[in-house]
Amino acid sequence: MNDSGSVGIVSTQTVRLFTADDPLVLASGATLGPIDVAFETYGTLSPNADNAVMILHALTGDAHAAGWHEGARRPGWWDNLIGPGKPLDTDRFFVVCANLLGGCQGTTGPSSVNPATGRLYGLDFPVLAMSDFVAVHRALVRHLGITRLLAALGGSLGGMQVLEWSLTYPEELANALIIAASSRLTAQNIAFSAVARRAIMTDPNFHEGRYSEAGVIPNGGLSIARMMAHITYLSEEALSEKFGRNPHPDAGKPGFGIDFAVESYLSYQGNAFLERFDALSYLYLTRVMDYFDPFEHPTASVARVQAHPLRFLVISFATDWRFSSMHSRRIVRRLVNAGQPVSFREIPSTWGHDSFLLEIESYHATVRAFLDRALEEGTR
């Protein structure tokens, strides 16, 4: 498979970036090692290593952002954005995407085996912070021979990682694209995640996090979590347009099965999720989002970026109610107050939070223009 515009066949690599003897010191003070990191790259790093763009993925994303795994039925999750001639043009940019720390797609996480005990970590895995994600991504970037990224970009939790990185190590980024993200979850955001975690942890198959040892997964709770979250990823308009009140084609008399098309869709989403995501990772990653609040003490948090300004692009989507434009505007306000050059675009999309994954013309044009300018100006 080598469509025009596709990066073609790719595979995920893994690298050990921290070891038991040389562990990562986490924000909490705990140490963690070894840490293996799964990542993919697309395009070619320039001789001066000044064309690297790092993709940070969202809650349930992974390192496979673009191209096709051998034999796969669908490409990477951001394939519409990344490839030859696409906004993130792999003929010009060197693109890196890594599964984040605590994840379940190749990078060390709570369902990894703890070499010290020979058992999986489970809930003994240390609680993480946004800065821990960034610490691991930074180690990967150094490993790849990159001193300064031309840009980092990400949507949702990915955008939160970009924000964290740009505030704490601004000298390592020339440009930051923060898409459909938040600098501070609201009580409602936290509440949805709390219910999701509760669904997982009260599933009898959870076994205090040792479900793998019991040969089961908390599939009931995990699919409930996913179904609920999925509702929040789409706008009410989008769900109405897609499904309305249409009956499910197989529905018989009214009952408690799948009577409406939207129920079938959600059920499918909940079940498909079980095959690709881990319940413990869901707990750990959502908790990082809950606690993230980099502007809690605005003066301190912007001091570094004031000394090392970079260029920001913040994008929100008009019908996103998971992280509404209000969240993005707050990020913009804080950055502008810190004297940073910030562009902001609210994209008129009907699709809600998940818009950041879609090929929306004005959105892709905005990203393309920003990245083109980034390349022109270089890493300085």
Added chain:
Amino acid sequence: MNDSGSVGIVSTQTVRLFTADDPLVLASGATLGPIDVAFETYGTLSPNADNAVMILHALTGDAHAAGWHEGARRPGWWDNLIGPGKPLDTDRFFVVCANLLGGCQGTTGPSSVNPATGRLYGLDFPVLAMSDFVAVHRALVRHLGITRLLAALGGSLGGMQVLEWSLTYPEELANALIIAASSRLTAQNIAFSAVARRAIMTDPNFHEGRYSEAGVIPNGGLSIARMMAHITYLSEEALSEKFGRNPHPDAGKPGFGIDFAVESYLSYQGNAFLERFDALSYLYLTRVMDYFDPFEHPTASVARVQAHPLRFLVISFATDWRFSSMHSRRIVRRLVNAGQPVSFREIPSTWGHDSFLLEIESYHATVRAFLDRALEEGTR
């Protein structure tokens, strides 16, 4: 307890309105009997029986709308609206509130015993429709010697019952107050209920609906359902105002327990619900809401009310996102198109869907004015 403005000590009565030999024929064609109905009344029915106001309750409400049960720590759920001198003034109105069919607070429902088998119904209980709720309420009204109600009013599912009644038996109502309701759930509304039902039905304690016989309740699933629903009953602003990102006072280091105040609140709501609500009723009542769509064929649905016009008041709350003002405006539009006299008020409240339960000055003033006029004009 006999506060000024309180109807004082009250108790719930029960009456058998249908029997096994003289059952109710449901919308589905199935029959159901016996049907016992739990209800309360406040105030005194006038000699002409022309001052009766029927309250229809919401999904998790009950017959105890006002006053105090002996020894109770809190009054009925709409006590702020009902009592001497209150908008629904029990010195002038005779107020009736009944637990609805399929409920779990004294009226026959899926966790009642089926006298034909001696076992509880469980999922053998017939699927219900909005018109079945109304059929039982109508039987109660006749039992109380009332031919025509001065008004029916209700919020949320209660308002949906008022709408159904007013369209199907308009000659039995002089006035209809439809508050924070919908004539047609959206895909998003259905989706939230679908996830709630799935949480209940996949709880291992559900036992195909025969949990009572197993001596358990599907408490995990039922509390998840309630917690999720509760998020949708409050506006994002309300949750932010009430809880923001405040830590729970007992929270220690970050983990997967109750770290934030909003998590504690939700957890409390989820647990408290287990003591007062039944999982099977949750399934049955939410499904009725999903299917309700009285204007699906507008010409037919308004024919009766065109022949027997009544006066409508439709109220929505500005921050309600469960049933946004869009839902209320649709009801108004349909009724206006049918030539009905309709008043509409969108109340500026920050509290979201649950506003209909709160003592909000402009809201109560609107209800009071409408009911005062209703009394002046009488049942004609």
